[in-house]
Amino acid sequence: MIILTRVDDRMVHGQVVVGWANALEINHILLVNDGIKADEAKKSLLSMAVPPEIKLTVLDIREAAEYLKTGQDNNDRLIVLVASLADCLSVVEAGAPVKKVNVGGLRFGTGKKQVMPAVYLSRHDIEAVEKLNAMGITVEGRSVPTDKPVDILQSVRKADNVR
Secondary structure, three states: OEEEEEEEOOOOOHHHHHHHHHHOOOOEEEEEOHHHHOOHHHHHHHHHOOOOOOEEEEEOHHHHHHHHHHHOOOOOOEEEEEOOHHHHHHHHHOOOOOOEEEEEEEOOOOOOEEEEOOEEEOHHHHHHHHHHHHOOOEEEEOOOOOOOOEEHHHHHHHHHOOO
């Protein structure tokens, strides 16, 4: 069962494996990334950041969508991790049953604006949020479970007065 779908360009790190996994009693992390799926060295490094009691699965976008539609173990309490809003949208458009998305960290880059602490969005990111929202998916910003959830679209509108 999907407990949390999280967008975080750092992927597996302390906030995920200590903060979220502990608070939500997670026993499985599904890391969704085409590049990492194809890179054994990166997969190995990321697996070292995951405690042994938590299963780590790395799939590409297509595989992840199929797994989330049909292949989940009912005993799994799952965090789905994606590195970008575009990847999240792709997984959802491929049929993954996602109802809510947590945006935890997207670093600064050219053409990005800060919409909340640790979250910088490009125009493309904002479009992905709008599409997810139009599909009935809640998109919240929150770094750790104890933070108050923030509506990302409201933060975008406050940050740069768009739409």
